[in-house]
Amino acid sequence: MFDVDEALERLTRYLDDNGLKSTAQRRLITRIFFDPKHRQEHPSVEDLYLRVRDQDPKVGYATIYRTLKLLVDAGLANPSRLGDNQTRYEPDVPGEHHDHLVCTACGAILEFEEDRIEALQESVAKRMGFNLANHRMVLYGEPDDPCTAPQCERRPSTSPQP
Amino acid sequence: MFDVDEALERLTRYLDDNGLKSTAQRRLITRIFFDPKHRQEHPSVEDLYLRVRDQDPKVGYATIYRTLKLLVDAGLANPSRLGDNQTRYEPDVPGEHHDHLVCTACGAILEFEEDRIEALQESVAKRMGFNLANHRMVLYGEPDDPCTAPQCERRPSTSPQP
DNA sequence: CTATATGCAAAACGTTTGCATCCCT
DNA sequence: AGGGATGCAAACGTTTTGCATATAG
Numbered sequence: 001m002f003d004v005d006e007a008l009e010r011l012t013r014y015l016d017d018n019g020l021k022s023t024a025q026r027r028l029i030t031r032i033f034f035d036p037k038h039r040q041e042h043p044s045v046e047d048l049y050l051r052v053r054d055q056d057p058k059v060g061y062a063t064i065y066r067t068l069k070l071l072v073d074a075g076l077a078n079p080s081r082l083g084d085n086q087t088r089y090e091p092d093v094p095g096e097h098h099d100h101l102v103c104t105a106c107g108a109i110l111e112f113e114e115d116r117i118e119a120l121q122e123s124v125a126k127r128m129g130f131n132l133a134n135h136r137m138v139l140y141g142e143p144d145d146p147c148t149a150p151q152c153e154r155r156p157s158t159s160p161q162p
Numbered sequence: 163m164f165d166v167d168e169a170l171e172r173l174t175r176y177l178d179d180n181g182l183k184s185t186a187q188r189r190l191i192t193r194i195f196f197d198p199k200h201r202q203e204h205p206s207v208e209d210l211y212l213r214v215r216d217q218d219p220k221v222g223y224a225t226i227y228r229t230l231k232l233l234v235d236a237g238l239a240n241p242s243r244l245g246d247n248q249t250r251y252e253p254d255v256p257g258e259h260h261d262h263l264v265c266t267a268c269g270a271i272l273e274f275e276e277d278r279i280e281a282l283q284e285s286v287a288k289r290m291g292f293n294l295a296n297h298r299m300v301l302y303g304e305p306d307d308p309c310t311a312p313q314c315e316r317r318p319s320t321s322p323q324p
Numbered sequence: 325c326t327a328t329a330t331g332c333a334a335a336a337c338g339t340t341t342g343c344a345t346c347c348c349t
Numbered sequence: 350a351g352g353g354a355t356g357c358a359a360a361c362g363t364t365t366t367g368c369a370t371a372t373a374g
Binding site for chain 2: 081101103104110112114116117120121124125128129130131132133134135136137138139140141142143144145
């Protein structure tokens with residue numbers, strides 16, 4: 001896991017290398033996206049938009065979209081579609097990989113890592129004549145105990161599957 | 163796997179049980195959806211719309227959406243979101259379960275079953291204090307040989323991950 | 325006869341784009 | 350100066366909805 005400063009450095013390097021420009025908006029969005037205070041939150045574009053607006057009210061929605069796409073291209077962020085139908089983003093931490101479990105009671109998003117599943121996915125792909133390029137896996141589960149996640153009640157309806 | 167007639171019977175039963183009506187449109191859509199000729203095709207709403215229109219040109223788009231939702235509620239269909247961003251549907255065959263592998267070269271959708279992955283998913287959920295209710299898993303792979311799927315060229319751009 | 329379904333067109337939703345303007349380099 | 354970036358609003362593709370009409374039970 002790396003911090004805000006490292007993220008900004010990587011961003012700058014990517015921009016330089018590609019003849020793109022370092023703007024206040026890009027830096028602000030990156031700073032907010034990597035702010036440890038909001039880590040682990042899988043923010044949607046709207047989440048980020050609101051936080052960014054907070055610091056600079058004249059940033060437009062489109063800039064958030066464009067910058068997020070930029071971060072993805074730069075290898076700094078990963079999109080993922082969990083239960084609801086918004087794209088959420090999370091920092092791309094090199095060497096780390098996890099998938100998600102979504103609580104059907106409250107929509108909380110938890111992360112897990114299971115190397116044995118990853119290995120089996122590769123072997124399934126291979127067996128079918130493909131080279132695994134990527135995968136998407138989301139588990140939906142009902143909590144054993146009444147849900148105690150802090151998000152509970154905040155994001156009430158998470159629809160499994162679709 | 164069950165055939166058109168069984169699907170229609172199940173539909174009728176579900177409608178009866180819920181005070182809903184058996185209409186020509188619902189029967190037609192169900193018949194087309196379960197037509198063996200189109201099995202294994204993971205049709206999108208548009209795919210179905212076109213096939214339905216073929217038989218009855220005055221069926222509206224909304225009816226397709228509403229009926230598909232009905233089939234899902236009746237346990238006859240399952241929605242799944244593969245690479246592109248349309249919802250696709252496939253027959254829900256009780257006792258059978260599979261996940262998907264999408265060819266990044268041509269968008270072909272292949273099915274696979276891997277019980278060891280399913281078992282691990284359950285154990286992951288359990289370990290985290292959840293009861294696995296559902297899951298979603300899509301693998302994206304590049305074909306070893308130049309892609310020979312019949313679909314090739316038909317659905318050219320399949321975007322991994324998002 | 326009454327409640328449910330349909331078809332249409334309009335609205336909604338998340339996301340993208342065209343364009344005039346702005347601002348890094 | 351000049352090309353990339355921004356903000357706005359309009360366009361987009363998919364899905365949903367309101368409403369008047371049609372139809373099943």
